[in-house]
Amino acid sequence: xxxxxxxxxxxxxxxxxxxxxxxxxxxxxxxxxxxxxxxxxxxxxxxxxxxxxxxxxxxxxxxxxxxxxxxxxxxxxxxxxxxxxxxxxx
Amino acid sequence: xxxxxxxxxxxxxxxxxxxxxxxxxxxxxxxxxxxxxxxxxxxxxxxxxxxxxxxxxxxxxxxxxxxxxxxxxxxxxxxxxxxxxxxxxxxxxxxxxxxxxxxxxxxxxxxxxxxxxxxxxxxxxxxxxxxxxxxxxxxxxxxxxxxxxxxxxxxxxxxxxxxxxxxxxxxxxxxxxxxxxxxxxxxxxxxxxxxxxxxxxxxxxxxxxxxxxxxxxxxxxxxxxxxxxxxxxxxxxxxxxxxxxxxxxxxxxxxxxxxxxxxxxxxxxxxxxxxxxxxxxxxxxxxxxxxxxxxxxxxxxxxxxxxxxxxxxxxxxxxxxxxxxxxxxxxxxxxxxxxxxxxxxxxxxxxxxxxxxxxxxxxxx
Numbered sequence: 001x002x003x004x005x006x007x008x009x010x011x012x013x014x015x016x017x018x019x020x021x022x023x024x025x026x027x028x029x030x031x032x033x034x035x036x037x038x039x040x041x042x043x044x045x046x047x048x049x050x051x052x053x054x055x056x057x058x059x060x061x062x063x064x065x066x067x068x069x070x071x072x073x074x075x076x077x078x079x080x081x082x083x084x085x086x087x088x089x090x
Numbered sequence: 091x092x093x094x095x096x097x098x099x100x101x102x103x104x105x106x107x108x109x110x111x112x113x114x115x116x117x118x119x120x121x122x123x124x125x126x127x128x129x130x131x132x133x134x135x136x137x138x139x140x141x142x143x144x145x146x147x148x149x150x151x152x153x154x155x156x157x158x159x160x161x162x163x164x165x166x167x168x169x170x171x172x173x174x175x176x177x178x179x180x181x182x183x184x185x186x187x188x189x190x191x192x193x194x195x196x197x198x199x200x201x202x203x204x205x206x207x208x209x210x211x212x213x214x215x216x217x218x219x220x221x222x223x224x225x226x227x228x229x230x231x232x233x234x235x236x237x238x239x240x241x242x243x244x245x246x247x248x249x250x251x252x253x254x255x256x257x258x259x260x261x262x263x264x265x266x267x268x269x270x271x272x273x274x275x276x277x278x279x280x281x282x283x284x285x286x287x288x289x290x291x292x293x294x295x296x297x298x299x300x301x302x303x304x305x306x307x308x309x310x311x312x313x314x315x316x317x318x319x320x321x322x323x324x325x326x327x328x329x330x331x332x333x334x335x336x337x338x339x340x341x342x343x344x345x346x347x348x349x350x351x352x353x354x355x356x357x358x359x360x361x362x363x364x365x366x367x368x369x370x371x372x373x374x375x376x377x378x379x380x381x382x383x384x385x386x387x388x389x390x391x392x393x394x395x396x397x398x399x400x401x402x403x404x405x406x407x408x409x410x411x412x413x414x415x416x417x418x419x420x421x422x423x424x425x426x427x428x429x430x431x432x433x434x435x436x437x438x439x440x441x442x443x444x445x446x447x448x449x450x451x452x453x454x455x
Binding site for chain 1: 255257258260261270273274276277278280281282283284
């Protein structure tokens with residue numbers, strides 16, 4: 001899983017249309033709040049999420065697979081994971 | 091008189107709740123909350139014999155004020171002596187009124203409620219009872235709800251002022267899918283970002299859930315049947331009922347048969363749990379259970395319909411499953427003796443489920 005994360009992290013992070021601060025929230029709250037926030041986004045828009053629960057590293061790729069989402073980037077710096085997700089058209 | 095003693099106990103609880111809640115909750119109480127007791131005009135006192143109460147909480151079932159036990163006359167074999175305990179006669183509509191009262195009283199006694207909000211995972215009934223009690227005490231409540239709970243319950247929770255978080259089954263891919271709501275409630279309670287603002291009663295692991303049934307439901311059944319109960323049937327849910335009542339009755343007479351009802355995989359019986367797809371609650375004590383009866387949705391709903399039509403009992407679907415198990419106790423001649431089944435809640439909250447079940451049946455063309 002870590003390999004995969006490092007791999008996607010090579011992509012350049014785009015500008016986000018909406019930012020979500022999920023630092024200090026335990027799994028599955030970051031995924032829950034992300035799923036809620038996606039309802040406020042239009043197709044093609046990008047959401048940036050900051051998390052600190054290590055469980056997020058497994059949860060966000062899984063969320064992207066379940067919903068119509070593309071995980072554009074996933075990076076980790078100083079214990080904070082940053083995810084960029086793009087909402088795809090239905 | 092017992093009823094009046096209870097009314098006094100309630101008054102103490104009420105005052106404690108008013109002073110224990112800090113910050114926003116207290117402020118809300120003072121600015122737009124209910125009229126405080128000391129401001130109220132003195133009037134008729136509570137009188138249980140006349141069924142007159144000073145506060146809705148006094149209606150929550152207890153040994154002095156048990157829920158009714160009603161005989162089943164048509165849906166069980168003719169030689170059967172079987173009774174249903176109508177838990178929907180509790181003021182907030184379900185067996186969970188008992189649980190919610192014990193959970194909150196326990197937390198209050200341990201000082202866990204001071205200045206905090208509540209969060210709990212529930213398929214609805216515990217949430218509704220907690221929401222009503224929390225509203226009366228001025229404590230905000232957040233409820234996480236698994237998928238498959240009828241819209242009616244979500245609306246009741248919101249009417250009572252609770253914040254509702256519906257939890258999709260696929261939310262937490264790592265955990266048991268059906269336990270996502272529990273994981274979410276725990277995350278709300280334990281997330282460092284919330285700085286301990288939330289207290290979680292956790293009915294699945296809290297011994298006060300069992301105590302509610304050990305101290306009230308169990309003794310009520312024993313006294314209402316004059317010690318003649320031979321079999322007790324309840325569902326696997328939080329397992330508070332089966333463990334608490336089972337433990338109480340086994341202490342009276344170890345030969346009393348305790349029967350647990352387990353629904354099918356992917357069932358549509360809110361409140362019940364299939365322990366293959368959901369984690370066994372921490373409070374479950376399997377040592378008090380003699381038999382597990384599996385009932386599928388088709389039989390549960392068919393029995394619920396029979397209870398409506400043949401017994402005049404407007405029950406929820408889980409009661410259908412429980413009575414189906416009660417009826418099966420006597421398949422080889424009714425050797426079961428006096429049997430008591432629990433009816434956890436009434437049918438009103440499941441109008442949408444029953445509409446699906448009925449299809450076109452009974453609709454005039």
